[in-house]
Amino acid sequence: MQVITSKRPGGLDFSFAxxxxxxxxxxxxxxxxxxxxxxxxxxxxFAEYRPNQIIRLVQFGLKEKIFSSNFLWLCTNCETCGARCxxxxxxxxxxxxxxxxAQERGFMPPKNPAFLFHTSFLASxxxxxxxxxxxxxxxYKLKSRRIFEDLDxxxxxxxxxxFAIIPRRIKGRRQVRQIFASFxxx
Amino acid sequence: MKFVYYPGCSLESTAKExxxxxxxxxxxxxxxxxxxxxxxxxxxxxxxxTNRLLGLVLPARNLAxxxxxxxxxxxxxxxxxxxxxxxxxxxxxxxxVRNDMENMLGFNYQGNIKVFSLLExxxxxxxLEKITRHVTHPLKGLRVACYYGCLLVHPPEVTHFDDPENxxxxxxxxxxxxxxxxxxxxxxxxCGASQGxxxxxxxxxxxxxLIRKAQEAGARAVVTACxxxxxxxxxxxxxxxxxxxxxxxxxxxxxxxxxxxSLKWFKKHLWNPGRLLASLGLVV
Numbered sequence: 001m002q003v004i005t006s007k008r009p010g011g012l013d014f015s016f017a018x019x020x021x022x023x024x025x026x027x028x029x030x031x032x033x034x035x036x037x038x039x040x041x042x043x044x045x046f047a048e049y050r051p052n053q054i055i056r057l058v059q060f061g062l063k064e065k066i067f068s069s070n071f072l073w074l075c076t077n078c079e080t081c082g083a084r085c086x087x088x089x090x091x092x093x094x095x096x097x098x099x100x101x102a103q104e105r106g107f108m109p110p111k112n113p114a115f116l117f118h119t120s121f122l123a124s125x126x127x128x129x130x131x132x133x134x135x136x137x138x139x140y141k142l143k144s145r146r147i148f149e150d151l152d153x154x155x156x157x158x159x160x161x162x163f164a165i166i167p168r169r170i171k172g173r174r175q176v177r178q179i180f181a182s183f184x185x186x
Numbered sequence: 187m188k189f190v191y192y193p194g195c196s197l198e199s200t201a202k203e204x205x206x207x208x209x210x211x212x213x214x215x216x217x218x219x220x221x222x223x224x225x226x227x228x229x230x231x232x233x234x235x236t237n238r239l240l241g242l243v244l245p246a247r248n249l250a251x252x253x254x255x256x257x258x259x260x261x262x263x264x265x266x267x268x269x270x271x272x273x274x275x276x277x278x279x280x281x282x283v284r285n286d287m288e289n290m291l292g293f294n295y296q297g298n299i300k301v302f303s304l305l306e307x308x309x310x311x312x313x314l315e316k317i318t319r320h321v322t323h324p325l326k327g328l329r330v331a332c333y334y335g336c337l338l339v340h341p342p343e344v345t346h347f348d349d350p351e352n353x354x355x356x357x358x359x360x361x362x363x364x365x366x367x368x369x370x371x372x373x374x375x376x377c378g379a380s381q382g383x384x385x386x387x388x389x390x391x392x393x394x395x396l397i398r399k400a401q402e403a404g405a406r407a408v409v410t411a412c413x414x415x416x417x418x419x420x421x422x423x424x425x426x427x428x429x430x431x432x433x434x435x436x437x438x439x440x441x442x443x444x445x446x447x448s449l450k451w452f453k454k455h456l457w458n459p460g461r462l463l464a465s466l467g468l469v470v
Contacts, residue, residue, distance in 0.1 A: 023238070024238075042375060042376040042378065042392055043378075043381070043388065043392075046388045046391075073384075074381065074385065074388065075235075076336075076376050076378055076379040076380070076381050077231055077234075077235060077379060077380075078336035078337070078340065078376030078379065079336060079337070079340035079341050080336060080340060080374070080375075080376065082340070082341055083339070083340045083341055083342055083350055090341060092341075095235075096234055096235055096238050096241070097238065099235050099236060100236070100237060100238060103236065113384045113385070114381075114384045114385075117232070117380065117383055117384050118231075118232035118235065118236050121230070121232035122229075122232050122233065122236070122240075124227075125226070125227040125229065125233075125244070129224075129226045129227065130195045130198070130225075130226060130227045131195040131227050131230075132195075132199075133195065133196065133199040133200055134199065137383075140383070149386065150386075150421075153421055153456070156456060157200060160453065160454045160455075161202070161454070162199060162200050162201075162202055162454055163199055163200065164198050164199045168198065170224050170225070170226055171224050172224050172226060172247070173226075175247070175291075176226050176244075176247070179240070179243050179244070179247075179290060179291075180240070182290060183237060183239070183240055
């Protein structure tokens with residue numbers, strides 16, 4: 001357990017919860033730390049903070065601790081937390097908003113494998129309109145320098161003809177690219 | 187029953203056997219699944235977890251296409267289903283999001299198209315009765331742990347799929363196929379999802395526990411309804427663990443229908459589940 005005081009660096013900011021609520025519209029102020037979310041979280045034990053602690057940090061506005069925590073990027077998005085919260089807080093939506101804010105504030109180290117995966121995935125969607133798994137995985141493995149990880153599995157998949165070698169380009173890929181472009185403009 | 191079918195990116199590639207088996211059993215059961223023309227990637231985890239609006243627009247484009255087709259959407263992959271269903275939910279109930287989506291995609295949301303998961307449709311009473319009539323090779327002696335995964339049941343107010351803590355529709359289906367679904371407590375525990383590719387070590391711990399619990403419950407195999415669950419459960423195990431095969435529920439339906447192609451689907455797995463069936467004396 002950690003004790004939080006206003007004297008610690010990255011002090012309290014009670015307006016943060018309101019700022020977060022504007023994005024995700026979840027009633028984080030209702031959380032009374034019952035920890036049902038944490039009890040059901042598959043990755044809580046592997047991360048520096050658990051879901052109930054993240055909500056507590058949000059209530060106190062300890063932004064730096066939140067944005068630099070590894071929980072944001074270990075979360076599997078299973079939504080078990082929100083399904084069980086007695087106060088109807090959809091914690092998965094809170095996490096999505098926190099991840100967005102973390103990126104906006106530059107808390108996304110470029111070598112983070114989760115980030116590399118998501119960018120490789122979305123790059124494939126932008127190019128073809130669908131994910132071409134074979135090339136996407138290759139790009140991800142190269143960028144994250146994990147070429148030899150799962151190489152044996154990759155070969156087995158190839159032998160079993162589970163990789164569509166030729167990517168399918170959809171007709172609407174220009175529309176998909178426009179969608180991506182409009183987000184860059186915002 | 188007529189639908190537009192949204193395979194999703196995995197079913198064209200690493201989950202090919204799920205696609206093949208789904209189409210094959212739909213043909214036998216006369217469920218018409220017309221592939222949604224020019225569908226795009228739903229965005230899966232990567233879109234919504236880095237950009238919330240992108241995570242809604244990408245699936246919304248498919249909803250617009252389905253609306254044009256006039257048919258309900260049928261979705262095999264749980265992640266795609268979750269994204270499409272969530273996008274539909276926002277379009278239906280959130281005016282601001284609806285306006286944004288309609289502007290970006292140039293369409294008018296009517297709200298007359300429903301999004302269904304494959305498991306949902308194949309376990310309604312009408313389809314279960316059809317399945318019972320077509321079973322020629324009951325899966326006698328096959329004890330299975332039905333693994334629903336997390337996104338079919340979460341969030342419950344969006345998916346309305348069965349009991350979110352202890353679903354039983356797949357179990358009922360397996361029993362009709364002649365198999366023995368075992369009661370166990372990990373039906374909806376997340377497999378680790380896309381962390382399987384990013385954080386293999388963590389997912390190995392999660393998956394090994396799931397497999398161990400399925401074993402303790404007396405199962406010889408796990409049955410899934412999602413490509414990522416199937417991949418994680420097969421791939422991310424601690425070395426030296428039990429060889430428990432992981433089926434797609436559609437493959438077992440196909441096998442019980444006596445479809446010879448089922449053996450081809452099984453060969454695509456990393457752990458060929460056909461061997462378990464053969465060892466139980468089950469052949470097509």
